[in-house]
Amino acid sequence: MQFDKWFNKQSVLVKAILLLLPVVGWIVELLVRASVALRTKSVVHIVVLLVFIFVGWGWILGVADFIYMLVKGHLFLAE
Secondary structure, three states: OOHHHHHHHOOHHHHHHHHHOHHHHHHHHHHHHHHHHHHHOOHHHHHHHHHHHHHOOOHHHHHHHHHHHHHHOOOOOOO
16 A cells, blocks of 8 residues: 555645545545554554544644644654
8 A cells, every 4th residue: 555655646735625624634644644654653653543533534634734734744653
């Protein structure tokens, strides 16, 4: 699964639109985090994925990821 690499290749505008759409944004973040966790098999990425699954439905993590993506170009702890 290489969804994170596909997502990171997109322009900032496309990434912003994908993250701002209510249900689509949550699914995109979930796919990116799952892709990173499966590809790297890092404990940190697996823990971040689990935290996102259990707490990610809230808008706070989505807003934080959106702002971080605008500044850095990728999601927080998903590079």
